[in-house]
Amino acid sequence: MSAPLAALGDTEAGSGVRPPARRRRLRQLGTRDRVVLGIMVGIPVLIQALLVWIPTLASVGLSFAKWDGLALSSIQGNGLTNYRFVFTESPQFWPAVLHNVTWLLFLAVIGTPLGLLLAVLLDQKIRGTRIYQTVFFLPVMLSLALIGIIWELIYSQDNGLLNYLLGTSGTPHAIDWFGDSKVNLWAALVAATWRHAGYIMILYLAGLKGVDPSLREAASLDGANGRQTFFRIVFPAMAPTNVIIVVITVIESLRAFDIVWVINHGTNGLELLSVLVVQYLVGETQVIGIGSAFAVVLLIISLVPIVIYLSRTFSTKER
Template identity: 55%
Template sequence: MTTVQDARSAPPSARTGTGRGRRRSRRLTSHDRITLTLMGGVPTLLTVGLVWLPALLSVALSFSSWPGIGGVSSIHWVGLENYRNIFTEYPQFPPAIEHNLLWLAVFFLLPAPFGLFLAVQLDKQIRFSRLYQSVLFLPVVLSLALIGFMTELIFSPTQGLINNLTGDTHQGNMIDWLGDPHLNIWAVLVMACWRQTGYVMILYLAGLKSVDPSLKEAAALDGANGWQAFQHVVWPALRSINVVVLVITVIESLRAFDIVYIINRGTDGLELLSVLVTDNIIGEASRIGFGSALATILLVISLAFIVPYLITIFRKDERE
């Protein structure tokens, strides 16, 4: 009763304070909604306008023949002719597909698990861990074009570091690491993996920092060793990071261009789909429709790896 009487005897400003607070909170909420809409809407519009719309237009152009000049009137519909020519009359296409798939397989087998291993070790708070993180992440800061120049310095047959260390340069039996079509792809992959490992390491290290330490402590109290705790506690908690690593690995392996173009313009054993797309769209013989068909094939290959995995992950999340 006292509370009711106090409330009744309180001045109007005190009784209406709650109402004003509610109105003020409503105004803040509306501002927050506007802010969130702008923060989410502007990047979405930019992504749609600069990424998805050009991608869809490229898919449409893949069914046409266009030299790139003369405007829209010079675009001629050819149907599936570009794809038919790619699979039957384009000798550079089979080795490019083979090299891209090899690049993807190597990235899954080497940088991904090795980057996870390094992240697990650095997460143990070993001495000088910050220094190790900086050194291992340093290659990621370098562009692929610079990695290509470094590849030439290391694997050059006459002045390269490897041939000079082994003495092959002075003995006259030099190994042509970059000129031999059976060796140059592996030399380039070594340097590409060196850069990719640091990228994967940082991603997994960020994921490991977000794992609740109490889960690890509970697993240790239950008698689990380090591997069992990682397998049953840490690894399931890294599911979202695994999705990111999968997408990054597929994208990085299929968009590889700079490093091989610097070495020999993507020829003589270093053919890649990205190089073929560039040569046909902005090369001497501009065939935008044909290059768009190659780009569409590259898009389909990337989606073939990413979409099924994402569907599986989302289904597991819904079940849980």
């Protein structure tokens, strides 16, 4: 075969355009490799579809229906009635939205900066830094439900550590940290921050390790002090890490559930959107259509930071 014909054989349908490298690699795979590749890709996709996408689509459909949760034949179309109840008639929706916004602001203003501060301090190559990292990261390895139980012991009105340190334990002046609706949200936020700060610390430590040391050396030669070097050189250089942490902070504030559920099932000042979903889907006030509507609202809100992150990531790769 002549050289021109050989080259033509490598093109797609004789169009003169070579197929993409990825497609050429797939064509070079044998039958066994293709089967293995199909299994490795197909099984996770199937699990994802069964556990995530199908329930999500079912929730979207049920949010427009009325169902007693028993026979599928009893499902009846309900239009926008469930959403009308969520936005205009539910006495818990807007307080839950306010609490979620408060949760987000608290983590963004206190929890995330605290994690950044810990990362900067532990990045100074101080003695025992590995031990400190382990101590601060330990809450991340615990479930939020267990963290709620631990902080219940700290906040207990009668025998709690905090009231003991304040000297009010066992007295009429002891503060009911989890029972008083004026303070229980802030008490839960402190417990959530204890875990969140350790998670952010690890992410920022990884980001700091990825910053080119020559940037700091150049800033030092230009006469910049440590504060100027960090805020003008190091922190902007961690832009990808910052975007990830912003997304994580938003999602953490939206999916907060375990702590408040352990405290009082998300009532008496601890109402959150995630709690309302559970209460209406499987709780005492079970109304599946309304619970699905709450779930769809929470899903839409959660998709906003995810879409922003993905669009930013893909646009960066294209550039």
